[in-house]
Amino acid sequence: MKGLRLYSYWRSSASWRARVGLHFKGLSFEYIPVHLMEDGGKQNTAEYRALNPMRTVPTLEWTENGETRRLSQSLPILEYLDARVPQPSLFPEDLLLKARVRMLAEMVNSGIQPLQNLSVLQKLKNELKADERAWAAHWIGRGLEALETTVKPWAGRFCVGDSVSLADICLVPQLYNARRFAVDVAQYPTLLRIEAACEALPAFQAAHPDRQPDAQPA
Numbered sequence: 001m002k003g004l005r006l007y008s009y010w011r012s013s014a015s016w017r018a019r020v021g022l023h024f025k026g027l028s029f030e031y032i033p034v035h036l037m038e039d040g041g042k043q044n045t046a047e048y049r050a051l052n053p054m055r056t057v058p059t060l061e062w063t064e065n066g067e068t069r070r071l072s073q074s075l076p077i078l079e080y081l082d083a084r085v086p087q088p089s090l091f092p093e094d095l096l097l098k099a100r101v102r103m104l105a106e107m108v109n110s111g112i113q114p115l116q117n118l119s120v121l122q123k124l125k126n127e128l129k130a131d132e133r134a135w136a137a138h139w140i141g142r143g144l145e146a147l148e149t150t151v152k153p154w155a156g157r158f159c160v161g162d163s164v165s166l167a168d169i170c171l172v173p174q175l176y177n178a179r180r181f182a183v184d185v186a187q188y189p190t191l192l193r194i195e196a197a198c199e200a201l202p203a204f205q206a207a208h209p210d211r212q213p214d215a216q217p218a
Helices: 013-024 045-049 074-086 094-111 118-126 130-150 166-180 189-199 202-207
Strands: 004-008 029-033 061-065 068-070
Touching: 004 013, 004 045, 013 074, 013 166, 013 202, 068 074, 068 166, 074 094, 094 130, 094 166, 118 130, 130 166, 130 189, 189 202
Parallel strands: 004 029
Antiparallel strands: 004 061, 061 068
């Protein structure tokens, strides 16, 4: 795959997943920052909405056979990359283990992340006048508790056995977000052990928010 462009925001967990996948597959890409906070959010501009009507990041774009192609939503992006560049794989060969990887990934992607997404928190804070941080911490903690329990029977070095999978790529950004919202992650020792194994790998290191060109000082 040539001429890959990733529209990304440094601290977006979904963008982070896509970055890990690209680095894990050894794919070079152009990083195009989309600032989610500046001037009301660059994702809301007409230019970006033409690329991604959902106004979310990431968006992966490339040219192939003279045609500009785009994908959004991190999990379809990662599954597409896995199909185009099969090794190293993001899924085990065993069908049940493969389904478990998808299940764990969706526990984060569908069960935790949307409830602490920026657009949701902005709605809670600005329009409903609710405590958006307490809301996020509640749902993150609830989800990670379930994830810790579910991962334990299958975990090896990583979430499912001893190879990196889609589940690990979803886990690491979510733990980062948990700390942002002051969730006590010490109560999830299995997840923390897996996180440490992931963070030792070059693909995860290169994808870390602090290493992105649009990273903001703490």
